[in-house]
Amino acid sequence: MKRKTILLVVVLSLLMVVGIWEYFKDLNQEKSTPYGALEVATSKGQGTVSSNDVYVLSKIITGEARGESYLGQVAVGAVIVNRARNANFPNSVYGVVFEPGAFDAISDGQYYSAPTAASVRAARSAINGWDPTGGALYYWNPVTATSRWIWSRPIISRIGRHVFAR
Amino acid sequence: MKLRKKWLYLLVPVILLGGIIGTAVWGYQEMGTRQKLQNRAESQYQKAFYELTAHLDNITGQLAQILVTSSREQATLTLATIWRQVFAAQANIGSLPLALVPLAQTEKFLDNTNVLSSFLLSQTAQGEGGLSENNIKTLENLYQRSQDITNNLNKLGAKILNNELSWTQVETAAYASDRDLEDNTIIDGFKLVEKKMEGYPELNLGDDFAPVEQQTKKITGEEEISTQDAGGKVLRWWFKDPDKHRAVLNHEGGGDIPTYGFEIAPLEKETGPVYIDISKLDGTIIWAMKARPVDVSELELVEGEKKAQAFLENHDYLDFVAVKSHQEDNMGVYTFVPRQGEVLLYPDQVKLEVALDNGEIIGFEATPYYMFHRAREIPVAEISAENLNSFISQRLKVEVVRPALIVNTWGKEALTWEVRGSFDEEKFAIFYNAETGIEESIVRITPTPEFTFKVEG
Numbered sequence: 001m002k003r004k005t006i007l008l009v010v011v012l013s014l015l016m017v018v019g020i021w022e023y024f025k026d027l028n029q030e031k032s033t034p035y036g037a038l039e040v041a042t043s044k045g046q047g048t049v050s051s052n053d054v055y056v057l058s059k060i061i062t063g064e065a066r067g068e069s070y071l072g073q074v075a076v077g078a079v080i081v082n083r084a085r086n087a088n089f090p091n092s093v094y095g096v097v098f099e100p101g102a103f104d105a106i107s108d109g110q111y112y113s114a115p116t117a118a119s120v121r122a123a124r125s126a127i128n129g130w131d132p133t134g135g136a137l138y139y140w141n142p143v144t145a146t147s148r149w150i151w152s153r154p155i156i157s158r159i160g161r162h163v164f165a166r
Numbered sequence: 167m168k169l170r171k172k173w174l175y176l177l178v179p180v181i182l183l184g185g186i187i188g189t190a191v192w193g194y195q196e197m198g199t200r201q202k203l204q205n206r207a208e209s210q211y212q213k214a215f216y217e218l219t220a221h222l223d224n225i226t227g228q229l230a231q232i233l234v235t236s237s238r239e240q241a242t243l244t245l246a247t248i249w250r251q252v253f254a255a256q257a258n259i260g261s262l263p264l265a266l267v268p269l270a271q272t273e274k275f276l277d278n279t280n281v282l283s284s285f286l287l288s289q290t291a292q293g294e295g296g297l298s299e300n301n302i303k304t305l306e307n308l309y310q311r312s313q314d315i316t317n318n319l320n321k322l323g324a325k326i327l328n329n330e331l332s333w334t335q336v337e338t339a340a341y342a343s344d345r346d347l348e349d350n351t352i353i354d355g356f357k358l359v360e361k362k363m364e365g366y367p368e369l370n371l372g373d374d375f376a377p378v379e380q381q382t383k384k385i386t387g388e389e390e391i392s393t394q395d396a397g398g399k400v401l402r403w404w405f406k407d408p409d410k411h412r413a414v415l416n417h418e419g420g421g422d423i424p425t426y427g428f429e430i431a432p433l434e435k436e437t438g439p440v441y442i443d444i445s446k447l448d449g450t451i452i453w454a455m456k457a458r459p460v461d462v463s464e465l466e467l468v469e470g471e472k473k474a475q476a477f478l479e480n481h482d483y484l485d486f487v488a489v490k491s492h493q494e495d496n497m498g499v500y501t502f503v504p505r506q507g508e509v510l511l512y513p514d515q516v517k518l519e520v521a522l523d524n525g526e527i528i529g530f531e532a533t534p535y536y537m538f539h540r541a542r543e544i545p546v547a548e549i550s551a552e553n554l555n556s557f558i559s560q561r562l563k564v565e566v567v568r569p570a571l572i573v574n575t576w577g578k579e580a581l582t583w584e585v586r587g588s589f590d591e592e593k594f595a596i597f598y599n600a601e602t603g604i605e606e607s608i609v610r611i612t613p614t615p616e617f618t619f620k621v622e623g
Binding site: 002006009010013014016017020021054055062069070071074087088089090091095096099100101102113114115116117118120121124125128129130131132133134135136147149150155156157158159164166 | 171174175177178181182184185188189211256257260261262263264265266268269270273274276277280337416417418419420421422423425427429438439441443453455457459460494495497499517519529531533534619620621622
């Protein structure tokens with residue numbers, strides 16, 4: 001009896017060590033997604049773009065407005081486009097999106113996965129001038145936002161889980 | 167028998183110990199990698215900050231130079247340098263983790279300098295000599311502000327060096343609550359810069375710069391229609407069978423135009439929800455979107471344009487001319503403008519998205535038309551179409567010439583001759599001022615190259 005329990009304990013602890021090792025290995029791989037790994041993502045459709053802006057915008061929309069309606073996605077895109085056209089922010093979609101600390105999806109790496117087909121359409125609409133927010137420059141989720149300063153901005157609209165402000 | 171048991175009792179803790187040591191080694195390696203990445207981020211921030219300080223220092227010096235120079239060549243070169251340095255300084259600010267620090271006035275100063283220097287540059291290039299009294303005054307004001315910012319940034323730079331402050335700490339603080347942000351020396355340094363800028367009076371760049379807001383219709387007033395009326399209007403405007411659909415109030419817009427935003431769910435055989443925004447003031451539909459995928463193209467771009475034109479006519483947008491049409495994926499995007507007489511009114515745009523699988527309208531955007539359209543007093547063109555030829559470059563192969571009202575680089579409306587032409591593979595639309603013949607604007611309309619990328623489901 002004792003021999004069997006000891007054997008069981010040995011096997012279990014071996015499995016545990018191997019399991020921990022595998023887990024950490026996977027964790028490493030997930031964080032460093034090289035560009036080539038894009039082929040691994042499921043892609044039922046293909047998007048054709050005529051400029052980098054739509055691509056960058058669609059990725060940030062996918063990362064920031066996950067689970068939002070199409071309207072909410074266009075709204076997020078419109079805020080970024082409004083910023084690019086505003087003198088107080090960087091002058092391009094690239095510049096706005098990669099401003100350090102500006103978007104959670106960049107900081108936590110969600111940006112680096114493939115965009116959804118809906119977000120590509122939303123990005124195109126936003127760049128072409130559709131703006132459900134009426135000129136907003138900021139948005140945040142009132143439930144999860146931690147910055148106190150952002151609440152000083154005048155709120156002009158609320159779509160889905162985000163409020164939009166000037 | 168007993169020996170074997172002892173050996174087994176040793177095995178388990180040895181394996182577990184091995185696991186712990188393995189984890190510790192891995193953790194140490196990870197820490198090393200993380201430290202390297204943090205160092206790299208830190209050095210990029212440091213570089214951006216020092217470049218910012220250097221650029222502002224240069225701008226201050228150049229502004230002083232332009233106030234004392236009497237040579238036109240020197241003035242032109244100095245203005246060009248200021249313009250370039252301001253652009254670089256703006257980029258530097260965009261690379262620092264200052265997203266949550268309000269820097270509106272500082273950015274406004276940079277923007278004012280940018281606008282004024284490029285305007286003066288274009289004037290100098292056109293041969294209009296000398297700076298006016300007003301310009302000199304404005305440049306002096308800008309010089310004072312620039313000096314102030316440079317001084318403060320230099321002080322902050324000294325503090326950063328003396329106390330070995332870290333930018334990555336600023337970044338981490340920015341992700342946490344901003345209680346930490348308030349105690350951060352670097353953030354305080356920038357807040358001081360901003361505070362000093364707020365202390366200066368608002369700068370008026372002069373009459374040459376008319377902000378476009380001054381020319382919009384007043385979008386204020388008593389709210390006139392109720393939610394119910396709005397819902398009914400929206401349904402009747404979009405659907406052939408309005409009674410079968412239901413409009414649900416989704417959001418209220420308090421931006422440029424006060425609006426009700428409705429969402430209409432699709433019926434059984436229909437696609438995607440339709441979102442429509444309607445003005446609270448007079449019940450005009452501002453924009454509409456239908457959310458549905460478009461997987462194939464059956465129609466040509468021009469056929470889509472016809473559908474778009476038909477839609478406009480059915481909704482009382484009569485006598486509109488298509489000025490831009492391009493295809494994106496399987497969607498045709500068209501920009502239409504109205505006419506006053508023969509003159510195309512570019513500021514009063516309406517845009518449409520047409521699904522090229524069945525010609526259905528899936529997007530309508532009329533915010534600029536709603537905000538800017540009005541009966542205007544358009545002067546008679548001083549330069550006739552025939553005389554225009556002397557202003558056009560020989561290298562341009564002209565295709566179309568027509569009168570157009572546009573908003574110029576400085577935000578002012580101007581009557582122009584629109585000349586569409588090509589040079590080699592490049593297509594252009596050039597707008598010549600109808601009074602002076604000066605090129606107000608060149609727009610390159612060559613279709614941009616496409617690349618495909620993978621998309622998730």
